[in-house]
Amino acid sequence: MSKIKPQDLEKIRVRMARTMSLRDGDAQAKITVHMGTCGIAAGARKIMSALLAIVEEKDTKDIVVTTSGCAGLCSREPMMTVELKGQAPVKYIELDEEKTKKIFSDHVLSGKVVKEYALAIGSERVG
Amino acid sequence: MKSYRTHIMLCAGTGCVSNGSFKVKDALEREIQKHGLQDEVGVVMTGxxxxxxxxxxxVIKPDEIFYQFLSVDDxxxxxxxxxxxxxxVEKLMYIPPSEKAPVPKMGDIGFFGKQRLIALRNRGMIDPEVIDEYIARGGYSALVKALTKMKPRQVIEEIKQSGLRGRGGAGFPTGRKWELVAAAKGDKKYLVCNADEGDPGAFMDRSIIESDPHSILEGMVIGARATGASHGYVYIRHEYPLAHKRLIKAIAQAREYGLLGKDILGEGLDFDISIQQGAGAFVCGEETSLIASLQGDAPEPRVRPPFPAEHGVWGAPTNINNVETWAxxxxIINKGAKWFAGIGTETSKGTKVFSVVGKVENTGLxxxxxxxxxKEIVFDIGGGIPKGKKFKAVQTGGPSGGCIxxxxxxxxxDYEKLAEVGSIMGSGGLIVMDEDTCMVDVARYFLEFLKDESCGKCTACREGIDVMHGILERICQGNGKEGDIEMLQELSEAVKDSSLCALGGTAPNPVLSTIQYFRDEYESHIKEKKCPAGVCKALITYTIDPEACKGCRLxxxxxxxxxxxGEAKEPHIIDQDKCIKCGVCFDACKFDAVLVK
Structure with missing residues (x-):
């Protein structure tokens, strides 16, 4: 570390942005990989690893990748839900690494739903 | 830093550390490793x-799930x-008192919902030992603003306009204090951060340093810009090892980045900070005693004027502010005086940090x-009184505050409202008392503390508190006599009037306020030789209700x-000559058959 100038503070902020957006909870996109026993058995871990690798590679700043339990459709696992800020969540089914990459670049980064892999738009009503 | 998908923000404040949070950290890292999640899930130790x-x-990010009472086994x-x-995991979530369903999200828990964080803006959001995390949350941008866009005069004006008042207790306007130091003549000027938090049960300042040490450093460098000071001291008590350690680390990081030292941020300001440890005497919270201790002298207050702004550390103009004030x-510099002045009351702006302790469900900061x-603090945030007991009083302002x-x-x-009812804001200790608290005993307890902590310089404080404590002790032992209350009131006035510093000046508060609001309790002690709350041992007897006693022998x-x-299954009897009134039988009885009178 060397002495910094006022403009260097901004560089530190940019470098730390992904770490901090995770804590602020106001990310642009949230990707949930369903990791129930069924999901894990069907290969959800590979999907998770692939996603984290892409996030790392593309150096995206405000995308949150998280896990949740079984989505209730065990026969169509591995599944994930993509939720862009202000838009309805989209569930994707029967994923593999290739499909995950395509969904990431088309839907997460460009906002275009990949219809051929999607199960449905929206979620169940809760309560 | 690795790009984790989840951060476990594990509390590493002194409270949680003493409950084993570092053991929990080791267990978390071990299990995360075991499941191969070490590149996905990161553990962050917060303040x-x-x-x-x-x-x-x-707190789990980004899900915002709040977990409590974590143990290695979980x-x-x-x-x-x-x-x-x-x-x-539901069983590790918070369940509000008198409810059954857990509340998963932190923001939905009443304790957090009503809070507004300014001084504690980064608590739980950053690792206090990583300067980059502070910078990422906007840290040191106020310093840049103060150095590049504002003149010293404007910085002072901004603080004045904000209405910020000293958070250490006295509530003196901070901007006014800065102005006096800036105007004082002297080639060398000093800043002091008073971290000698001496009130029993208060831990605001400790927690701020533990969770966000850079906020204090940044505040002080801005203060240096405003006042022209070239060196700062953080006066911290020896009992705060974790805060001390984090402060040392933060100062080293700030120096490496050139945020302390010569030519800060390349903008020509020279300012450095060193740490001075105190031995933990209550009187060192007072400015002139603190200065004496800082210079290696016995911590005794002196006559003011001259005020520290003219004649402070090593005789130079000195500005002393409390930890929370600096934070x-x-x-204020970032968001502006208007924003800050928009929060609070007519005379007291912004927020205040309180440590809520005593007979309350949710103790904490x-x-x-x-x-x-x-009411909002005790019931909405504090969750009310445990075990369905009745609320009796709340003491604000530490040992020399009043009982409301x-x-x-x-x-x-706010500062004025609390003074009107005979208490003080103090540094922010807030002790909740329930119906089982004896107010005479409370006054006795606090005077015992103050008697020990009086430095002894002023006769009225040294002797007066001692005599007052003696009277209270006598009342609690059942030897109170007619005229004691009046004598206490008279002595209170004398101690207040003839003490140099706030220790003596406020010491009678617990006595006066308990007499004002709970005079009947004093009278029962003195006249009827009874302690209505059942606390003063000399005045109570334990008996067993033969109707309720099942003869279980417990x-x-x-x-x-x-x-x-007593025989098994027959009512028992307590031999009053042998009884030492320890209350073990009362606690042991499962049928509420032991009575205290």
């Missing part, structure tokens, strides 16, 4: 989260369920806007004096 009663606590299940399978400064009522009764629960908190087995006799 005090505030909900100390439930510690060790953790961790394998937690990691497998939440971090591998994505199923939050507010960067936010809270930051609330000025003007919030005592239930009838004044709707009082909005009390007899537990009695250390073998004072309880």
């Amino acid at each position: 005090c989260n505030g909900f100390c009663a439930q510690g060790p606590v953790a 961790i394998p299940h937690l990691v497998e369920e939440h971090f591998l399978k994505g199923r939050p 507010n400064v960067p936010e 809270v930051e609330v806007p000025m003007g919030i009522t005592l 009764p239930a009838s004044l629960l709707d009082l909005p908190i 009390c007899a087995k537990n009695c250390p004096q073998d004072a309880i006799t």
